[in-house]
Amino acid sequence: MIKVLVTGGAGFIGSNLVNELIKKGYEVTVVDDLSMGSISNLTECINKIKFYKKDVCDEKFMHYVLNKNYDYIYHLAAISSVVASVKRPYKTHKVNNESVVKILEYLRVKELHPKKFLYTSSAAVYGNYPELPKKEDGRVEPLTPYAVDKYASERMTLVYGDLYNMSVVAVRFFNVFGPLQNPDSQYSGVLSIITKCLLEDSEFTLYGNGRQTRDFIYVKDIIKALIFIAEHDKSKGVYNIGYGKKTSLLEIIQVYENITGKKLKINFEKSRPGDVYDSFADISRLLQLGFTVDYKNGLKKGLEKYWRYSYASKKKK
Numbered sequence: 001m002i003k004v005l006v007t008g009g010a011g012f013i014g015s016n017l018v019n020e021l022i023k024k025g026y027e028v029t030v031v032d033d034l035s036m037g038s039i040s041n042l043t044e045c046i047n048k049i050k051f052y053k054k055d056v057c058d059e060k061f062m063h064y065v066l067n068k069n070y071d072y073i074y075h076l077a078a079i080s081s082v083v084a085s086v087k088r089p090y091k092t093h094k095v096n097n098e099s100v101v102k103i104l105e106y107l108r109v110k111e112l113h114p115k116k117f118l119y120t121s122s123a124a125v126y127g128n129y130p131e132l133p134k135k136e137d138g139r140v141e142p143l144t145p146y147a148v149d150k151y152a153s154e155r156m157t158l159v160y161g162d163l164y165n166m167s168v169v170a171v172r173f174f175n176v177f178g179p180l181q182n183p184d185s186q187y188s189g190v191l192s193i194i195t196k197c198l199l200e201d202s203e204f205t206l207y208g209n210g211r212q213t214r215d216f217i218y219v220k221d222i223i224k225a226l227i228f229i230a231e232h233d234k235s236k237g238v239y240n241i242g243y244g245k246k247t248s249l250l251e252i253i254q255v256y257e258n259i260t261g262k263k264l265k266i267n268f269e270k271s272r273p274g275d276v277y278d279s280f281a282d283i284s285r286l287l288q289l290g291f292t293v294d295y296k297n298g299l300k301k302g303l304e305k306y307w308r309y310s311y312a313s314k315k316k317k
Contacts, residue, residue: 002026005070007056008077009049010037012181012189013120013173013222017074020223022048031056031065036080041180056099066106072230073117075100078150082124082274085146096149097156104160104168116230117157119170121238123215123279125151132246133282136172136238144274154238161236169235171226174242174281178219178302179309191216191303194253195310198262208271210250215242215280218302221293228291235289242281243298252299259303 004021008014009030014037021028022045029050030042042051054061056077078096079085085092100119107117126134127141142148154170161168181189183196197204225241247255253264295301 002072003029003068003070005029005031005065005068005073007031007073007075008037009074010034010039010041010051011076011080012037012041012178013176013219014074014076015041015180016178016219016223017076017226018042018049019045020227024227029065029068029070031062031077038182055095056103057094059102062099062103063106066103066112067110069112069114071115073103073114074120074226074230075103075118076120078120079146082144082146083272085144085149086274089145092145093149096146097153100153101156104157104166107166108160108164113166115167116235117161117166117168118226118230119154119157119168120226121150121154121170121172122147123172123174123240123242123281124276125154125172126276126279128276128278130278132278133244133280134240135282136240136285138282143276147274158237169229170238171229172238172240172281173222174215174217174240174279176217176219176222178306181219190214190249191252191256191306194256194264195306198256198260198264198307199310199314201262201265203265203267205267205269206249207269207275208249208277209268210253210266211248212271212275213246213248213278213280214252215244215246216252216299216302217242218295218298218305220302221295221298224294225286225291229286229289232289237285239286239289240281240283241286242283243293244281244283245299246278246280247299252303255300256303256307259300259307 010032124147177191
């Protein structure tokens, strides 16, 4: 049986990944300290996985887990918030960079060779350079501790692959949305917060003028891409994962209002430090590898599914 380790597997993206891996019949181990994730995200599969409530910075424990010799390792564990990294830079660094290097080093020293070690980076590494779309070999300008650590960790991952004959790959997520994203966290994705505001008829705080653009991608396509990249023999280097389209916040709010039949109450505030103005992905490398999305009109179709999920979840409470 194929054995898979997912760090950060109780988080938004991690739990969606774990659920899909279980459907494929894999033996899945999850490590998550639940500081940003929730065990409730794994309700459907908790009896089918090995779950450890542990910090990835716990070296002794991570050595114990890594010794189980996995076919695939997905490293998603992170303090996944730009704002949190600005408030707590060193704590963020320990989780988002030091833990990655220590895992890679242990794999090297013990000569453990998973079929693929996949590190999850972020579009935040691109910063505010004006070139669009964002290309994997383009200029980067990480503006926050979060972005700096993501970039450093992806480069270290690739260096370990090149120097020590390890099969590694890194991916840069653009703006992911969908089921299991926590709208109650102040660090959550903007679409989950907008969804909560629409459900509760409450006010949404929009930082900036609303014309800033993002490449929003539905989580189901993110998960499909993660599994595709990890299991593809020829995947290497860095891959953007997005739809390759840019949408402003005001545009996406209008689309969402049309879907829900509701009007969002908006309170405009000044932009926050480290906020990126324009961003969307060049996904040609991923397409050349043979990847295809399931949601061709991903934004609208994804929002429709996300709204139905969110509305149904609220009614159950």
